[in-house]
Each structure stands twice: as structure tokens, then as C-alpha cells.
Amino acid sequence: MMHVTFIGAGAIATEVFNRLAPYHNALEIMAVVRSDTSSRTWHDVPVHASVPDDYCDLVIEMAGEAAVTQHVVPALRNGVPCFICSVGALAAPEVQAAVRGAAQQGGTTAQLMSGAIGSLDALAAAAVGGLDRVHYTGRKPPAAWQGTAAEAHGSLQALTYPTVIFEGSARDAALKYPQNANVAATIALSGLGLDKTRVTLIADPCVDCNVHHIEASGAFGRLDFCSHNLASPDNPKTSALAAWSVVRAVLDRVSAFRS
Numbered sequence: 001m002m003h004v005t006f007i008g009a010g011a012i013a014t015e016v017f018n019r020l021a022p023y024h025n026a027l028e029i030m031a032v033v034r035s036d037t038s039s040r041t042w043h044d045v046p047v048h049a050s051v052p053d054d055y056c057d058l059v060i061e062m063a064g065e066a067a068v069t070q071h072v073v074p075a076l077r078n079g080v081p082c083f084i085c086s087v088g089a090l091a092a093p094e095v096q097a098a099v100r101g102a103a104q105q106g107g108t109t110a111q112l113m114s115g116a117i118g119s120l121d122a123l124a125a126a127a128v129g130g131l132d133r134v135h136y137t138g139r140k141p142p143a144a145w146q147g148t149a150a151e152a153h154g155s156l157q158a159l160t161y162p163t164v165i166f167e168g169s170a171r172d173a174a175l176k177y178p179q180n181a182n183v184a185a186t187i188a189l190s191g192l193g194l195d196k197t198r199v200t201l202i203a204d205p206c207v208d209c210n211v212h213h214i215e216a217s218g219a220f221g222r223l224d225f226c227s228h229n230l231a232s233p234d235n236p237k238t239s240a241l242a243a244w245s246v247v248r249a250v251l252d253r254v255s256a257f258r259s
């Protein structure tokens with residue numbers, strides 16, 4: 001039996017919980033850590049303010065950047081492997097150093113979720129031979145950028161044509177758009193790094209899904225990957241695929257084969 005602690009109880013966590021229900025004979029969700037502890041349970045799982053000291057095999061962060069420092073770092077230090085969805089947190093050098101140090105101290109690992117993007121395996125393999133260029137374009141409907149730094153570009157509701165709201169490095173994208181540029185950080189950490197990976201973010205009233213496009217070239221040749229992700233019904237910023245990537249990573253831990 002694998003004992004799992006969730007951090008976060010929002011769109012991703014709810015979908016992961018529901019999708020893992022058929023596997024509750026192989027794994028138990030033993031605790032949920034959330035900022036709001038006014039309810040004592042969530043789907044009958046005890047709610048905690050921090051990861052409980054009881055024995056736990058896996059911590060899954062599905063909460064936001066702050067949760068990486070607050071909850072993932074101590075769990076790693078205690079030797080508990082962690083999955084991270086809020087990969088953009090690692091764009092801050094001090095957070096990345098804390099995660100690395102804690103994993104080393106605890107003799108364990110932090111696994112970055114592929115989240116809303118694919119082709120990271122090819123990108124990481126290509127990086128071994130040497131990458132010359134990686135460019136990521138993230139395109140989402142205006143509603144997905146509400147409550148973010150994109151609002152400085154004027155009324156998002158009033159947009160009638162695709163508008164570039166960010167151009168720069170993956171590090172700056174992740175720091176500026178913590179809820180919308182985790183993918184940029186994940187691509188960068190698999191490939192050319194946070195400072196050399198170029199990013200364009202677009203608020204586009206002409207799309208009804210989250211479009212993620214990677215173009216890469218190097219010693220391996222050329223890669224062009226594009227996914228048109230439907231948003232989570234509970235959070236327009238989040239692609240449904242992000243939760244399923246977590247489910248897949250959990251099931252990898254209890255399956256005979258890993259793909």
C-alpha cells in the first residue's frame with residue numbers, strides 16, 4: 001500500500017483524487033494539506049496545515065509556488081519523494097537551491113510533472129547531444145490570463161486579436177506568470193535551461209483552448225511539438241492534461257512497467 005499526501009485541494013487535486021479512486025486498494029490518500037483548514041476533511045481525507053509526520057511514501061504538490069518552499073522542501077528533507085506541479089517555483093534560484101539541498105539531505109528526489117506539456121523526454125534526450133535553440137509559445141484565451149500581470153496590457157475582455165503579453169526568458173516568464181508559465185519552466189529544465197529558453201506568451205481571443213508549442217533545434221535535428229489542451233472545467237488557467245499527468249506519474253509507481 002502506497003501512502004500519499006496531497007498538497008492543494010483545487011482543480012488538479014480534485015481530478016487526481018477522482019481518477020485514483022479505482023486504485024484505492026493499492027494507494028491511500030492519507031492527508032490533504034491546504035491553506036484553508038476550516039474544514040477538517042476533504043473527500044473524507046483529513047485536512048492538515050502541514051505535511052503530517054506519520055509515515056508517507058509520496059507527497060504531491062498541486063497548490064502553487066509558495067507550497068514548494070512551505071511543504072515540499074521539508075518533506076524532501078525528511079526523505080519523502082515529492083511530485084511538483086508548480087515547477088515555475090524553481091525559476092527562483094533560492095527555491096531551486098533549497099529543493100536540491102533538501103532532496104540531497106533526505107536522499108530522495110523531486111519529480112517534475114510533465115503537466116500540460118509533452119515531448120519532454122525527446123527534449124531531454126536532445127539536450128544530451130546539445131541544443132542550439134528552444135522556443136516555447138503559450139497561447140491561452142483572455143479569461144485564462146485574468147488576475148495575472150497580463151492585465152497591465154489593458155482590458156483582456158475587450159481583446160479582439162491575439163496580443164503578445166510576454167517575450168523573454170523562461171525564468172522571467174515563470175517569475176512573472178506563476179499560474180500560467182509552469183510549462184515554460186518545465187521545458188527549460190528539460191532542455192536549454194531557464195535563461196536560454198525563449199518564451200512568448202499570448203492572450204488570444206481566437207482560441208478556445210490552451211495551446212502549447214515547442215520549437216527546438218540542435219545536434220539531434222529539429223523538434224516541433226504542439227498541443228491544443230482543453231482547460232480544466234474548474235480552472236481556465238489549468239489544462240485538464242495537467243491532472244492526468246499526475247495520475248500517470250502515480251500509477252507508474254505502482255505498475256510493473258514505466259513508459
Ligand SMILES: NC(=O)C1=CN([C@@H]2O[C@H](COP(=O)(O)OP(=O)(O)OC[C@H]3O[C@@H](n4cnc5c(N)ncnc54)[C@H](O)[C@@H]3O)[C@@H](O)[C@H]2O)C=CC1
Pocket residue numbers: 007008009010011012013033034035036062063064065066067070085086087113114115116117178179182183186232234235237238239242
Ligand atoms: N506544470 C503544469 O503544467 C501546471 C502546473 N500548475 C500548477 O498547479 C497549481 C494548482 O493548479 P490548480 O489545481 O488548477 O489550482 P487551484 O487554484 O484550482 O487550486 C490550488 C489549491 O491549492 C491550495 N493552496 C494554495 N496555496 C497553498 C499553499 N501554500 N499551501 C497549501 N495549499 C495551498 C488552494 O487552497 C487550492 O486548494 C497551480 O497553482 C500551478 O502552480 C497548473 C497547471 C499546469
Ligand SMILES: O=C([O-])CC(=O)C(=O)O
Pocket residue numbers: 116178179180181182183184210229237238239240242
Ligand atoms: O495548464 C496549462 O495549460 C499550463 C499552465 O497553466 C502553466 O504552464 O502553468
